[in-house]
Amino acid sequence: MPRPMTSKHRDSAVCTMQAAGATTTMASMFPERRASPREPLRLPIKLAGGATALTRDISEHGLFLFVPRGESVDDWLSFEFAVPQAGLKFDAVGEVVRIEPGMRQVGVAIRLHRPRLVPVD
DSSP, X not given: OOBOSSSGGGGGSOOEEEETTEEEEGGGGXXXXXXXXXXXXXXXXXETTSOEEEEEEEOSSEEEEXXXXXXXXXXXXXXXXEEGGGTEEEEEEEEXXXXXXXXXXXXXXXXXXXXXXXXXX
């Protein structure tokens, strides 16, 4: 069942601390825990249900994307995007691990499950 963006994931949004004129994000205070490095990638992707999102980055095990504010996000998402130059499309199921509310859009961190590249139909 879909849930609004103001769900349990709100508490895990990035926190910012300011001290002596410097801004430090909580993320920069802790060592990298990702299984694989993320690469910048800006692509529109279609979510199951018809909504469109925009990726920020992707790795072997996850991706981060933005959805318009007001869209609901399930705990699991199905999505796909085309790689026309290669004649392929990427599709996967992903587990939502973090939601970062924003003014116009909402950031969603996803752990990939069953990612695959398949020929374009």
